[in-house]
Amino acid sequence: MKHFTACFLILFISVFIQAQKLESPDKNLTLSFLLNEKGEAYYRLKYKNKDVVKSSKLGFLISSPTSFAESFKITNTQFSSSDTSWNPVLGEQKTIRDNHNEMLISLQQAKTGYQLNIRFRLFNDGLGFRYEFPIQKDLRHFRIDEELSEFNLAQNCKAFWIPADYDTNEFRITTSRISEISSLIETARDEPLAAKAPSKNLAVQTPLMLKADNGLYINIHEAALVDYPAMHLNVDDKNYKLSTHLTPNKNGEKAYIQTQMNTPWRTIVVSDDARDILASKLILNLNDPSKIEDTSWIKPTKYIGVWWEYFTGGGSTWAYSDNQDIIIGETDYTRLKPNQHHGANTQHVKEYIDFAAENGFDAILVEGWNEGWEDNWAYGKEKIYSFTKAYPDFNVEELQAYAKAKGIKIIMHHETTSSAADYERQLDDAFSFMNKYGYTAVKTGYVGPIIPRSEYHDGQWMVNHYNFVAQKAAQYKIMVNSHEAVRPTGRSRTYPNWIAQESARGTEFESFNGNNPDHTTILPFTRLMGGPMDYTPGIFQGDLSVYGKNKARLSTTLVKQLALYVTLYSPLQMAADLPENYKKHMDAFQFIKDVAADWDNTYILEAEPGDYITIARKAKNKNEWFVGGITDENERTATINLSFLPKGRNFEAIIYEDGKNADWKTSTIDYKINKQKVSSATILKKRLAPSGGIGISIKEIK
């Protein structure tokens, strides 16, 4: 039963017979497009004359067994330049500049006559390229069996990676050399997650952050993921070659294409200064402008929620009863025996509303308000929840009236347990229900494997689903915060109502098996490259054993939790802990109450992936600044240069610092707060505890 396979490794140097070049506006980046004697297409990217990616293939395998990757000839090349700016509805800065040079290569394949265009855009901070399938005579609908785009690294870079998985991105992030990935990937995959579909081969997810020994920081991701599967990256750990691994459906089909469609942009952000990676707006720039004309209803939102109490081990449940023989639409909930520990009951929700109103929050999220939580068996049944029927002890009208009187919005919750098919069926009814009762935002959730059962979270079908939900929500003037969805690719520019996503390992994991202390020093370089994250920080009580049997402990100090409101950008920010914990530390809580969620400007002061990040931001339309600094498991001294403040004026800074004994392992709640006069000339040197942080709020003294 043994098979002999003859392996020949052919090493050859391609002879490139056609080439085109493009430079970035600042001329630091050079992109070459090359065609070899077989008509195979390649590109190469250099930054300040250093290789970012070496010659890397372009093309496709389409409707098996056609290679759409050879016998190309260039039929046309067009160059153009653009320097514009635009204002995001919500964002890290008021105005974003889009300055790039473009090259559009038109190819034709000799053997088939098929046409393929490749559009390259070179910015000062990196490259975006995408494939365009023009309308043509002999090709209209086809299936992509694989996209062949490569990213051939010049070196054995240090990588900040999570393993490729078609269903989840909630892994811890591993830091290693490319060459070490294969020895570490099984450990990385060994996480108890609700749905997992690991790639069979050695592959990792994007956004992938890389650091080369020559000092280059390289980030690979994609922009404007629409009607196409998410890209993972195959890893050739011997030659440091990365290549595209599109998420398939369960039939192995990858993408269905109709000519006139484009792929998403493949993005490479690059610099020799890590801060430039965080400052990059390349991915947003590659997305289409907002398709929503009136955006007045899209608002930055700070919220608390009936949420963390479900994770603490304190006994509160999403479910209203313990009866699990539920059939949605048939079970009469008023006849069920309540379990007496249902979190989302009217009285309890009012307490949250009171606390939100007293402390200046915009909204509260209520999970567990709707029928179905008793029997939310993923993949076992399609109709899991009703999105229009509240539990008997959750009075929709009463609570809406109560919240409205106190100026608080209630955020709707649509956990689908990944029965996306049934969610689509209910979507119009669900959004109409929200409109009727005055809900203006929804948190969606996709825990567990997907129904329809051919699909994965990251495949073309689900990508269309998430986009469809955002689009449909926009019609109803509803903001969307999606959890467990495919990681973002800047679509929040086009649908600014899609204000945040989770799509990475968030705070909830602090209540199970924990996050690494360096987790949030990497996320801005990986997950957040695609868009805002609803990380839900703000946990003050880091020792969960106070609630009962849960032995979990937070991986940061309290002050680092404060700093995350600045370092992890999101226009939607939760104060995730229980009100009772905030009430014990109202002085520290003041930072969360004060901090903005929408910004005029952002200043990346210090950054090294996996080690530390210090960021300052100016609140939108206000003379208020906030600084957040965090470190990994090592203590450090942050150098905070306040030169971003207007010159010649005086300011008061409130500084929230780790206490002397603060340490994520032993003492998370140790903090100190003091006030200090500062100016644009001030340079603060501040010690951060192991997995500690610093938070500063600054106002002008008049």
Next chain:
Amino acid sequence: MKHFTACFLILFISVFIQAQKLESPDKNLTLSFLLNEKGEAYYRLKYKNKDVVKSSKLGFLISSPTSFAESFKITNTQFSSSDTSWNPVLGEQKTIRDNHNEMLISLQQAKTGYQLNIRFRLFNDGLGFRYEFPIQKDLRHFRIDEELSEFNLAQNCKAFWIPADYDTNEFRITTSRISEISSLIETARDEPLAAKAPSKNLAVQTPLMLKADNGLYINIHEAALVDYPAMHLNVDDKNYKLSTHLTPNKNGEKAYIQTQMNTPWRTIVVSDDARDILASKLILNLNDPSKIEDTSWIKPTKYIGVWWEYFTGGGSTWAYSDNQDIIIGETDYTRLKPNQHHGANTQHVKEYIDFAAENGFDAILVEGWNEGWEDNWAYGKEKIYSFTKAYPDFNVEELQAYAKAKGIKIIMHHETTSSAADYERQLDDAFSFMNKYGYTAVKTGYVGPIIPRSEYHDGQWMVNHYNFVAQKAAQYKIMVNSHEAVRPTGRSRTYPNWIAQESARGTEFESFNGNNPDHTTILPFTRLMGGPMDYTPGIFQGDLSVYGKNKARLSTTLVKQLALYVTLYSPLQMAADLPENYKKHMDAFQFIKDVAADWDNTYILEAEPGDYITIARKAKNKNEWFVGGITDENERTATINLSFLPKGRNFEAIIYEDGKNADWKTSTIDYKINKQKVSSATILKKRLAPSGGIGISIKEIK
């Protein structure tokens, strides 16, 4: 590379250690339930002491590798009887009697403790049984890998069968012995159909009609198919054993079950008189009563349509333009160049409305009214059609006003090209659109392979889809006529707005590669056992070469086309031919104008599957009777006993007969019409041409 497989054929006689018996009300049928020493469950059915099915297994394979088919013990047995009657909203008779004896067997599996109930209902015309999964402690959600129900025939019966296929039921019907199926199945499968997914093994579809040499007629099907895949039948052609073959999804998963669900009923209709099979209401009786309270809007409908002209080869098209680079929601149709042969244009539709109004029809169907037909590439893209945007030359408001003024309804058309996922997304909008413009009925279509791509037409997901559409339509007071859907199982009792389906080889095939002359003598014994069929008869011009290059010829005489309005029951009846053809034969057309579509009573006068059928029916609430008789490729003399007419009264019959030279091969339009006085004592002997027919309308002479 060879594998040795040791095959042992173990023949053993099961020793049954527990048994329960049930008799039909008339005691002709006896059902035995048996448990052998391994705790395996069996049933056996006898009719007048002849075996209908010999000992046949019951049970399941559940969430692999658990056998839920052994180590059973009986924990309880309950007997009950019922004799009631009910009135269908639309039907073959005003009142339907439901007289049965019932036995509910409660089983428990020793090794697992799992409980399983089997409910048997024995009627005078056959057996229904289903599995019920009661709520229990240790079993809640599970997956069925196969249902093991067997139907072990006593003999090598003659079978009227189509090959098992998860995606289509549009095959010709083959007539053969069970033992001959394997040699004929490849030929039977060799049909060019838009979507095909043949079973890998020897299997056929239900309803399966069988005739045994001992004179028994046996029909195997199912009733009340809800949230479960359609049943096919594996064929053991050596031992004449049939066994359940549930339609899988593409992952091989068959059914997802939550305890408290039931399977559909497995039905065996049996008699020694073929007419009893056609008269049976067993399948309807096993469905739930109507869930629609106000059914006043559900109406029998006779209609014509902008439809057949798309099949004739005359050049009319569904598509408005020849541009195939359509993207729904983006393409601006007003900018496209019209192809000038779009059928559903306002002026042309008005001509149909005029003709419908002049001839007393209720409605016209218009296909090709909506955006998307240019590029309706099945499986290649999800968004194929808009169901709310009409083509530029189809004026919705103008046509609705025009039709309304003439008392005509326009039937909506929703071809999905099997992108069921996208149809569900649009469904609320589509039905709201219909409500807004006064459409009260929709023809749905499912040509091509299914999206979501895990699914087949007959799997659990799509079964749920069809039921969902019918249910949702009921909310909007819309009647549904579904084409290419899973074959019906009596659900029209529960959702009487689901007034008809195609789900078999219909008239449209007369325009491609034809139907067999015996086709419609079998359909009532197979496809129609589950519910009304929108067969779309009434083709007068049987020679399609008159239109152009199409060389197809009708497989029946003109008079047989008339007879089908009586022999193929449906409350929705189309006169499918072009108005111009009816105008040439207004005398024959009179039968179609007169014939009812809803009935007080039905009399099966003569019937032999594959050979002939003669049926008489009394129109609902009218003293009018209609008789239809058809034959296969052989001419025959029908004996039409009018004893169903009220005694002692006089009637006039208009008799539509095949002409002397009528023959489906040479002369289809040869017919004669004459009037005759008749009474309940009249017995007519009438010659039917090869693939000919007879139609009679009868009114009282006052």
